[in-house]
Each structure stands twice: as C-alpha cells, then as structure tokens.
Amino acid sequence: MTSDPAAPAMRLASTGTILHGVSVGEVLGVSTLADARLIAGRSGLDRIVQRLNVMEVPDILAWVKPHELLLTTGYPLRNTPQSLDRLVADLDERGLAALAIKLGRYLDELPGEMVEQADRLGFPLILLPNDVGFDDILNQVLTDILNRQAGLLARAEEAHRALVQIVLAGGGMREVAAEVAGLLDVAVAALDAGGRVLATAGDAERVATLRATCQAAEGAVTAVGTVSAPAQERPRAAALATAQERHYAVVPVVAGGHHHGRIVAFSDSGTLTPSDVGILERAATVAALVVTKQEAVTAVESKYRADFLRDVLIGRGGTRVAERARAFGWDLERRVSVLVAEIDPDTEERSTQDRMLAAWQSAVRRYDPRGAVAGFSHEVVAVIGADVDTVRLAKDALAAVSDCTFSTGLSRVAGGADLLPGAYGQALKAARVGRQLHGAGAVAHFDELGVYRLLSLVNDTEELHAFVRETLGSLAGDGDVENADLRRTLQVLLETNLNVAETARRLHFHYNTLRYRIGKLERMLGNFTEDAHLRLNLTLALHVLRMRGI
Template sequence: MSYTPAADPGPPALRLASTGTLTYGLSVGEVLGVSTLDGARLIAGQAGLDRIVQRLNVMEVPDILAWVKPHELLLTTGYPLRGTPQPLDALVADLDERGLAALAIKLGRYLEAPPAEMVEQADRLGFPLILLPDDVGFDDILNQVLTDILNRQAAVLARTEEVHRALVQIVLCGGGLQEVVDEVALLLEVAVVALDGDQRVLAAAGCAEQVEAMRAFDAARQAEHGRGRPDGRGERAGDAGHLVVPVVAGGFDHGRIIAHDPGGVLGQADLGILERAATVAALVVTKQQAVAAVESKYRADFLRDVLAGRAGDDDRIVGHCAGFGWDLDRPVLVVVAELDGRARGGDPAGGTRGPDERAAQERLAAAWTTAARRHDPGAAVVSFAHEVVAVLGVPGDDAALPAGPVQAMIKEATAIFAEHHAVRRTFSTGISRTVAAPRALPEAYEQAVKAVRVGRQLHGDGARAHFDQLGVYRLLSLVSDPAELHAFVRETLGDLAGDGEPELVDLRRTLQVLLETNLNVAETARRLHFHYNTLRYRIGKLERMLGPFTEDAHLRLNLTLALHVLRMRGI
C-alpha cells in the first residue's frame, strides 16, 4: 500500500484527541508529506491517517511500552523488534491501546519485512504502519516534524487569539449575542445559532430553514444524549457537519452555540473558534442577566409599592407602569402563585433558600412571564421572594370570576412550569376580585394572598382558589389574630380540638359528618359505616362533651365554625 500526501495540507488546525480534548499537532497524513519522509510508504492502517502527532520517540529497547506516550510517532529500526517479549501483532495492539499515533520502521539490516500478521493487525485497528526510506536519518525526521508541529501550534494560537480579540471587542463596543453569532458565521462561512436551555433561539445567522434544522438536530440530540458534555467542551456531532458547544457561566448551562455546514467540512479549528465564541457568549449572557436582574428588581420594587399603597395616585401609577409595558388603566385582578412544599412565611428550614429553591422560583416566574406575554401583553408579572404576582386585565365589566383568558393563562403557566422540572414541583394560585383602579390593588393583593393560602389548606398542593369562592373561610381568614381563632376552637370543641388521642379524633369526624348531613342519623351511619345504634351511642357521648347540639341551632353553628377553623390550621 502506498500513500501520496495532499499537495496542500490546509490551514493550521486544532485537533481533537481521543479523550475529547483539543490538541495541537499534525495528522499522520500531514507528517507523511514532509520533505524528509519523501519516499516513505504507508503499508497498513490507512484509516488512522487523521491520528494526531504531537511528539516523536525512538524505540531503542524491546520493552518500549513503559516509555511511550499518547500522540507519539514512534521511530525504530528492525533491531529492537527482533527481541520484543511478545508477537509483533500484539505489540501493535498494545501501542494502539496506549494512544500512539503511528509506528515508522526502517527495514534492511535487522528486519527484512514486517510479519504479515503485524500488517493485518495494524489494518484492523486503523493503526498507521510506515516504512521509512533507507537514506533518511532519525534526527532529520525529528527536527523537521517537531519544527512543523511548533509552527502549527504558533499559527493556531495566533489565529485563535485574533478571533478571541475580535469577539471580545464586539462585547466591549456594546455588541450583544447577535453580533457575536454574526461574527462567528462570517469567520466560519456557515450558519450559526445560539439556543437557550429550552431550545429557544437567542440569536441566529443563516436562513430560516437552516436555523430550524439546527433546532431540530439539537432537540433530537438532547433526547438521545442529554444536554451536553459535563466539562463544557464542544464536540463534532451528527454527520460531523454540526459543531455543538455549551454556553456555561458560573457553573450554569445557559444553552448552546451550534454551527452547521451541509457539506460536512467543519473541522477542529472551527471547533476551537466556536469554543472561544461560547466563552464570549457566556460573558454576554452574564451581562444581560445582570442588567435584567437590576431592571427586574426595579419593577418588582415599584409594584411592591403599588400593592402596599405607597406608589402615589392613580395617574402616577398608570404612567409609570406604562414605561414598563404594563397596562393598569383597565379592570384588573391580582393573581398570586406560591411554590408548594416550603415552610410558611419563610425559606425551607427557616434558612436561606438553596439553589434548587431559587431555581424553582425563577422557573415559576419565567413560566408566568411567558404565559402572560402570550395571553395579556399588558400584564404586570414580577417575582417576589416567595411568590410570583401577576396583575392581569379582565375582559368585560361583569367578569367577576377569572373565566376564559385568565384561566387559560393559569393553565398554560402550570404546563410550562411542569415541563421544565425534572423533579415534580407544584404551585398554588390565589385570585382576587376585579378592581377598577390602581388604588384598589392593595386590597386585591391581600385577597389573592388569602385565597392562595386558604385554598392550599382546603384543597392541598396545586390548588386554585378565587377569593369570592372561599365562602365562610373568607370571613374566617379576615380575622387578624390567629390566637383568637384557636381560642374559639378550644372553647367550642374542648377535648375534641386536639389530635393527640385517636378516639377523640374519631369522635370529631363523627360530629363533622353529622353536621354535614344536617343531623341525618341514617345518612351519617351509612357514610361512616356504623350501625344505627352505635351512632346513637356516639351522639349521646358527643352531647355530654359539647352540649345539646341536636337541639341548639346556635351551638351547631359554633361547632361548624370551629371545625372550619381546624381545617384552616396553619393560616
């Protein structure tokens, strides 16, 4: 087998080692093109011509395996091969396993020809086996190949640094992610797209069909392999016409930059440029997030002042909110969404929120913002410490309950939030009455807060409650002193107020069902699966503890209210 090197090996390039890391070097095919190897013949392993040569070594002893390193071109005469402690085909397998680039042999005095099994093994493994000309010295090969490697490294570093400076200059001059993507597309002469973690296009250079094709490719790739390499490095993917590099900053994966050439000619040099672009893109994203955080805090602080009644008159509030894109000059209602499963009135365990809790809160705010943007562009949506507050327009003057668009928005926010959470989390929602002017928003906010918390107590996690649908619980929730409610429960129910004794808890359940059925003994017995006489006995015991509630309507009312307060425990 002979090999004729290409006349032009192409521009300096970064190479990808078998470990996935970028390396500097020449391919075996390019090494065969240097002048000192004119006349060298490739006799096996043509599939490995793209292996990378970073260093050279000379085999002087039979037991060479302890001294070789990955990406080496190993030079030898036939002399050491005669005394190897293993067959030559096994030697080729061991060298290949250690990541060597190729083996170059000078035949003649000590070895007439490599054994056939050695050549066959090299072909099977794609391990280049090269026969050197008799008249070339090892020192000439070492000097020229090492010089070419160093020149290649210097050229690659210079080009990469130039690209990096150009990209950083874009950012320093105020450019954003779109300008970075445009510059990369110009350098690589291919289509480039930047996607966020949810595969939304952040910036793109290329026609719509190319952009959509890259999104589809990334979706399929994620479904099969996950989001990307954990070390943040890029990779050639798919048909090798795609380069994919994650955008990582502060330990967070902010998305990916993808380049695509239908001709499949993207190489490792292009991957190096794309990795530099991803680093700069991470800087842009971090800057944008910092600006967005400041703007978000400013909006949240102003809405907090509005909901606290200290933002000024209606005209000032409407004018100021219009600058944020919020329309409060219309009938609106307040929606409060709270994550379920955290300590009331504070962070889990009473401490600072952990990263998972913060991430969940950010996802909740993002879900509500996305849903509001689709259904009500004039809505105000902000994230406070432990809740997301939305002020939504209500279509029609008689829309007392949030039917139609408002319910659709809640449903969509729920779906978006659930879609992007690996660990299932839920949130409860409280909805206020409709108000006609900004000055009424503080009262509406209090109503929504009451609704979300009472609704969760009554219906569990994921509850949706409107303030006007709380019934008697609405009145009870308006009592400002919870101690007064608990005292009322103890005075009315006596020993039945506690949960310490199962027998008393069971009696309280009997009382509750009796009151729910309006003292219908037969229906109560059926629901509780008691014999009629057993229930009559229990009623007598309850009246001895609580008084003649079967005859006293006022006592029945007090008992009913006390049981309702127990259901609201924790508020």
C-alpha cells in the same frame, strides 16, 4: 531523543476533546518523506502526531509517550525479531501515533504477523527511505508544524480579539453569531438549553438548512464526525448519522458549571476543520460571557420590578405609580385582579421558585402582555386585566411546573393601583384558605370562599381560637382520639342537617349507636338538636378548626 512542539492542528478525540498536532497523513506529505511508503494501518492516518522520538535503545517502551511518531532503524530489535509481533500492540496500547522504520541495515523485512496486526489495529507502519536522515525528518516536520502553527495562532488570535470586542461593546448572541459566520464563512445558529434558536447568521439558504437540521435532531449535531456536546446529549446525534458529510459542527455553551445551550455551524462548501471547531469553542466561551451578563442584568431588573410591585401591593408605591409601571410595560390604571401563587409545603424552595416564576411569566405574557408579574420570597404575584380568564391562566402556570405544586388565590376586581393592596390581601387569603380546604395545587377565588371568607377577615386569630375552645370544649383538641371521633360525628350531623339516618350511613354506624353518640354530644355541648343558634356556633367553630394555620 524526543521532540515535543506545541503543534497547531486539532481534531476531536473520542471523548470530545481537541488534540493539538498534525495527522500521520499530513506528516507523510512533507518532502523528506516523499519516497516513504505506508505498508500497514491505513485506517489510522488521522492519528495525531504531537511529538517525535527515535528508538535506538532496547527498553524504549518505558520512555514512549502518547501521540508520538517513533523513528527507528531496527537496531534495538536486531537480536530479538520475535518481539516484533508484540511491538505493534505494545505501542498502540501506549497511544503512539505511528512507527516509521528503515529496513536493510539491521532488519531485512517486517514479519507478516506484525503487518497484519498493524492493519487490524489501524496503527500506521511507515517504511522510510534509506537515504533520508532522522535529523532531516525531525527538522522538516517540526518546521512544518511551527509554520502552520503561526498561521493558525494568528487566525485564532484575530478571532479571539473580534469576539472579545463584541462583549466589550455590549453585543449579544446575534453579534457573536454574525462574527463567527464571517470568520468561517458558514451559517451559524445560537441555541438555548432547550434547543430554541436564539440567533442566526450567514447565507440565508445555509441558515434555512441549519434551522431544519437543528429542529430535526433537537439541536444535537456532529463536529468533525464526533459529538462535542455534553455526554447526556450524545444519543440525540443518532438523528444526524450523516452529519459529517453535511459538514455540521456544534460546541456547548457552558458557564458556572451549567449548560446554557449550543453554537452550531454549517458549511456546504467543505468539511469544517478542527481549527474551525477551535474558533467555535472560543465563540462558545464568549457566548457564555454574554449569557452570564444577561442573567446578571435580568436578575437586577427582576429584583427592581419585584421591589416596586411589592411596594405597590403594600400601599407604599408613592406617586407616579402608573408612570413607573408603564416603564416596565405594565398597565395598572385599568380594572385588574391580583393573583398570588404560594409554593405548597415540603417543596424545595430556591430552584422551584425560579421555575415557578418562569412559568407565571410565560403564562402572563400569553394571556395579558400588559400584566405585571414578580417573584417574592415565597410566592409569585401577578396583576392581570379584569377581562382575562384568571382561573385558566393559573391552571396553565401550574401545569407548566411538573415537579412541584403551588396554591393560587384570586382577588376581586380592583379599579386602579390604589386598590391593589386590598386585592393583594384577598388573593393571599384565598390561596391559603384554598390550600386548607382543597389541598395542594388549589385555585381559589376570594368571592367563592363563602363563610371562610368572613372568618379570614378576622385578624385576631387568638379570639377565633378562644371562640373554638368555648364552643367545642374538650372536642376542640386533637389529643384524645375519642373526642376527635365525636367531633367528626358532630360535623357530619351538622352537614346533613341532623338527618340521623343519612349520618349513620355516611359514618357506617348502626342507628342506635348514632343515637347514643348524639346523646353524649348534647351532654358535652348542650341541646344543639333543638337550639339553632348553638348549631350555628358549632358550625362556625368547626370551620375555624378546618382553617387552622391560616
């Protein structure tokens, strides 16, 4: 017969999961087993017993289940004592907790090989007293389990109600940590995914010890001797090889399939029990609710901020712009500059946009706490005080995002909210022109664009393209390789102020070859070597081509 109670005690298995039941060592403590004797497998006393079974049929191996305590008189084995050597390995392979046997009626003794094998495998072999019935063992063990279960369930229910009430009352990580510290009489720290401490609670001395340990091991600690953090963090536990002795426990905070951090507990008065770890896991679930709620609120606030800043930058902010900005902690009444950061092409949009916004928010807080920053669909915009080193701020934000690049444009100084739309346009053009001129990750100021600044102010791009076609003729297109090569020759000639020797050196041409090319260019474009106005037109047309796509 098999008994399968919902047993209360818990421990962490090697996979980090919690098993419900009582340990073999605890089973040996019940009164009916007071005279029982452990004859082998002492290292396995912490194996968990979840159910009990009686073996009195020969084919018992087909019916046993993991975490069982198997009771037997040896009746099925009386005619095949040679199978005893293999029995321990078979039971251990099936995950049984222990084997308890009565000797004297069907078996006089256990083979030495069986005892030795049990010691090697850490599989407890228990010698039962002859005057104790199996029904007495079953009843007492199950009663002990159920009585303890009632107490543990009541404690867990109390913790659950208290933690849920925190969420219902609008509490956060600080309140969760304080509640757990009170329930378990431990020091508690809530950490984010990067290991930064968000909140602590408990005795000040314990908290100081916990903080030092979290910093030393980057937040990875051992729970009852086994790491319960995500698998990718387990190597960090090497820094806390003696964590079990120092009584630490950690559980991950997971929501929506994402790891948001950890809750860590420390007790200097006694090792944290598996039941304590269970309460920590409930706290981690509540912490995950707190995190998701905060993320939802932050997302709504971020959208509201972005919508308001966008309205201001396109001239639709309405009245009371400065007052509404102050509600966000922004100061738009002073002299400010606008910065626009656009993700460079061929970059993964959504996740990169979030990281880029976080980098800019961090940089703006560091350089100008009163500055405004918001993320739009393809860009991040910041409004910064005129006295801030905007170039350095932009470079710091760029350096904080390692897996992508974005080009940044800086505007002129604007003297108030009414001038922000014009400054926004300048910054946007500076970002796009800077990328065209200097490549991905460029940081360009509107006033440093030179002639490109003037060209970018021409809103009629078709007129610009018509000017290019009229000025360069067949050299305007990229379809013909020879024409593209001639255009490159023209560009270098103009850059060197018609210095034939220098142009030949840069292009690695023979002097006579270059003279031939100049003649061919003049037949196509006109006598630009003598006509300064034509050279200006040609130079502008080449600049417009370089700004293609703006």
